[in-house]
Amino acid sequence: MIKGLAKKICLSTFVISSLFFGKATLIAKVSVSEQVSKDFTAVAKKAIPAVVSIQIKAKEKDSSRISGNPTSSDPLQDFFQDDFFEHFFGRRKQTAVKPREQQVFIGQASGFIVSKDGTIITNNHVVSEASEILVILNDGREFDAKVIGKDPNTDLAVIKIEGDNFPYLELGNSDNLEVGQWVVAIGNPLGLQASLTVGVVSAKGRNNLDLVRIEDFIQTDATINRGNSGGPLLNLEGDVIGVNTAIASNLSSGGYIGIGFAIPSNMATNVLEQLMKNGSVSRGYLGVILQEVDKGLAQAFGLDRAEGALLAEVQKGSAAENAGLKQGDIILKYNNNKVTNLAGLRNAIAMMPPKTKVLLSYLRDGKLQETTVELGLLAGDAVEKGNQKAAESLGITVEPLTKEIASNLGLLSEKGVVVSSVDSGSAASFAGIKKGALILSVNQRSVTTPEEFKQYIKETPPGKPVLFLIKQGELTRYISIKVG
Known part of the structure; x- marks a missing residue:
């Protein structure tokens, strides 16, 4: 009987404790x-x-x-x-x-x-x-x-x-x-x-x-x-x-x-x-066009993995050229910070004021080297000058979308510019753009005149592809073209 009573007391204590701690939780x-x-x-x-x-x-x-x-x-x-x-x-x-x-x-x-x-x-x-x-x-x-x-x-x-x-x-x-x-x-x-x-x-x-x-x-x-x-x-x-x-x-x-x-x-x-x-x-400026290092480029340059930023172009008289950087160099670090992608390096440089000295570690001919760059000034017209050849090198000519052309092409309410010619072997041709295609936007900005078309291409930041929104037949799609 005593054992039974003790068992009940223990059980009651367990229930009360469970209720208490459950409530506390x-x-x-x-x-x-x-x-x-x-x-x-x-x-x-x-x-x-x-x-x-x-x-x-x-x-x-x-x-x-x-x-x-x-x-x-x-x-x-x-x-x-x-x-x-x-x-x-x-x-x-x-x-x-x-x-x-x-x-x-x-x-x-x-x-x-x-x-x-x-x-x-x-x-x-x-x-x-x-x-x-x-x-x-x-x-x-x-x-x-x-x-x-x-x-x-x-x-x-x-x-x-x-x-x-x-x-x-x-x-x-x-x-x-x-x-x-x-x-x-x-x-x-x-x-x-x-x-x-x-x-x-x-x-x-x-x-x-x-x-x-x-x-x-x-x-x-x-x-x-x-x-x-x-x-x-x-x-x-x-x-x-x-x-x-x-x-x-x-x-x-x-x-x-x-x-x-x-x-x-x-x-x-x-x-x-x-x-x-x-x-x-005011922002710091290296004066280079960067290219992402993919797996194939990493192997070609002797890297164990895809990392860093490849210098696709070094502008004459730029801070980069003055520091001895050359086309084909791969920047791996800036001030001992690893370069994981292009945007990271670009942002870091842009957040620094002009004349800032930056230590760059780079790969050239399979050897690691270092140089100190004194940043230049990112001028307001640097983007346009850097892509002055962009509109010319695409190999594409456009004209306004008139009512007559819209009717012939079966376009109802669309607005844009019409491709009037595409040079054989050009970047536009390889991208699949054809005569009669309607270009709705350039770099995600609506375009309605040939002048706007050329201007938006010129304003494309160096190193970035031009992004077109194009309607060909019943299909509307984006096409990305790297200039040059």
């Missing part, structure tokens, strides 16, 4: 959940007052680009000019379309205040063509804004409103970000002011997306939609760790699919400081 779980919720709430209270809505007025150079179709291609509405990578511009209110006249339209996006005197960071594509900029605060106040400076290479811009004691956000250190970390995105998607979404850092250092010239994107799954462009990506301390810039979207619907990209705050800080001080951004 449940309380702990609830506590963690409540804490995270409080963190999000704290970020919202801190950040929302400093996030602004930006409305712009601009004059469209070609009224034929304005269409009542909200999905139509437009350089301000869809910066990337395709259905995959899109900036988040809100739908534009439009005036009645009158042929051959400049039309005033309105666009909407986001930004955030970074100083109490009204300095605001947003995207360059938001304000690049603006004739008027209206900033609306979360409390309803409206201010006219002026552009302090723009940096197309990173797609960042700084604007300012007059006043004092504005709520503002601090720029954090994006280098401290870790994959899997909670982040918060705030902006004005579809004109819905102060919308907050939550996600995690999906990846860091995304590049080679061909969105802008200098890429080092933070990838996040925090829900972002049209109108969020220029808004902040924040950590749970409420510090800005990124500037929301682009999304990947569904090819058919254009809807969000869980992939967004933000410019790191450290890059934004660098651009902000230079624009506030000089009104422009």
Whole structure:
């Protein structure tokens, strides 16, 4: 009997203990959940007052680009000019379309205040063509804004409103970000002011997306939609760790699919400081055209694995030539940092000021060598000069899409330029481009005139292929052509 009683007591103790510890575990779980919720709430209270809505007025150079179709291609509405990578511009209110006249339209996006005197960071594509900029605060106040400076290479811009004691956000250190970390995105998607979404850092250092010239994107799954462009990506301390810039979207619907990209705050800080001080951004420049090292090239150059950046061309009189670098050299390290891809090296150099001395380790004729380069200045016309031969070397001629040509080709509502001839043996010919094809965009920018076609090709950054969106027959596809 005593043994039976003892057994019951032990069993009762076990049940009570299990209930107690089970409840404690449940309380702990609830506590963690409540804490995270409080963190999000704290970020919202801190950040929302400093996030602004930006409305712009601009004059469209070609009224034929304005269409009542909200999905139509437009350089301000869809910066990337395709259905995959899109900036988040809100739908534009439009005036009645009158042929051959400049039309005033309105666009909407986001930004955030970074100083109490009204300095605001947003995207360059938001304000690049603006004739008027209206900033609306979360409390309803409206201010006219002026552009302090723009940096197309990173797609960042700084604007300012007059006043004092504005709520503002601090720029954090994006280098401290870790994959899997909670982040918060705030902006004005579809004109819905102060919308907050939550996600995690999906990846860091995304590049080679061909969105802008200098890429080092933070990838996040925090829900972002049209109108969020220029808004902040924040950590749970409420510090800005990124500037929301682009999304990947569904090819058919254009809807969000869980992939967004933000410019790191450290890059934004660098651009902000230079624009506030000089009104422009100065960057280091090597004066080379880089080529990715694939498995075949690695074997040919005697590398154990595909790494580094191959110098496809060294410009005369450049910093690289002055340091003794030659075509065919493979840069493996800069300041003892490994070169894992082209974009990483390009970004690192671009973030350094001119005259910075950089130690480069490179492979030549199977031997490792070192040299110190004093960086030059990345001039505003360096891109155009570097690709002056691009339009000529493609071996392709285009003409405007007239009503007669459109009718003959069976084109209904498409806009673009028509291929009138293709040189035999040219790069365009090898890529499969044929006479009569309709070129819809060049480097993800809609094209409607031969002049635009040539200009967009010239503006292609050195070392990057020209990206065409082409319609041939019933098939629409992208074609990438390396110049030369």
